């Protein structure tokens with residue numbers, strides 16, 4: 001394989017091919033999200049009309065500019081709005097159209113406009129239902145079984161809880177690297193967890209950035225992992241990056257962090273202890289929550305602004321959670337799966353780890369045998385089904 005620097009970059013994913021995964025997201029998932037938002041809150045006629053207009057627009061219309069007085073019009077201009085305005089949602093980079101869809105959805109429900117719906121998260125009903133579910137109780141209670149286990153086993157269990165939480169299927173599976181997916185292929189298609197732990201020895205000096213993904217049953221295990229890192233001295237300080245506003249349905253905001261933390265603090269047993277560790281760490285500054293505008297940008301991390309680059313450069317390790325962050329980390333392109341992860345993340349300002357279940361076509365860093373086994377067993381389904389996961393690290 002030629003050096004990446006010599007090879008032409010593979011194409012950026014668009015949603016223009018009927019039958020493709022990105023096309024299905026725009027043509028089917030986005031309309032379903034609009035209907036779900038419409039049914040979940042008693043919006044008035046103005047918001048309902050705006051939601052109906054957005055539904056028609058994103059299926060058959062073209063991308064329209066933000067209102068002239070939108071607070072973030074300049075920001076979206078810098079993020080490429082002029083290049084895409086007037087074009088079909090299906091013909092612009094998929095990452096861009098998806099991100100702009102959520103921006104327009106917030107407009108439709110009055111999230112940014114002065115008035116009674118300002119700041120009301122349209123996805124809150126489903127987020128709180130998940131957090132309040134009996135499954136969350138069970139998952140928190142399962143933590144008690146870890147007490148007294150060897151430290152490395154506890155570390156790995158919490159790492160896997162955070163990883164598989166991305167599937168909204170939190171399971172504190174002891175020794176979870178074993179086993180197979182239903183079809184005999186390994187659940188983990190890449191596993192650099194040894195490298196990850198080697199970057200965070202228990203010396204009490206590391207700064208860890210965790211770039212979160214979903215709220216609820218993903219954020220809870222992310223917080224538990226953070227508590228573990230702080231307790232074990234694998235991190236002296238943690239910066240938790242969340243979204244500045246609701247995004248991709250369930251992405252975590254600061255309000256979601258507070259909800260999840262309250263849930264933990266109120267829980268019995270080990271979960272409650274972890275919750276109190278986090279509460280104290282927030283109050284004494286060892287844990288800080290950040291909500292950088294770039295977290296909702298329709299762009300890859302290669303394009304991150306200088307202030308964010310500087311912050312991530314100073315971290316001992318940045319952990320990126322989830323599928324969307326992975327797409328933004330490696331670039332939302334049709335990479336050949338064997339493309340080295342270290343090459344496509346060379347732009348990142350410091351050591352970086354991706355914890356992700358596979359929920360879109362993008363993947364890098366697989367060895368040829370693993371890819372061949374996955375394709376033989378499942379065709380291309382393994383890329384999007386969320387049944388496989390990866391831990392990839394660039395030290």
Ligand SMILES: O=P(O)(O)OC[C@H]1O[C@](O)(CO)[C@@H](O)[C@@H]1O
Nearest residue numbers: 025213214322323324325359360
């Ligand atoms: O919550 P995650 O893991 O980032 O997954 C979100 C994924 O869902 C989608 O929005 C639709 O599948 C993808 O575009 C995105 O990668």
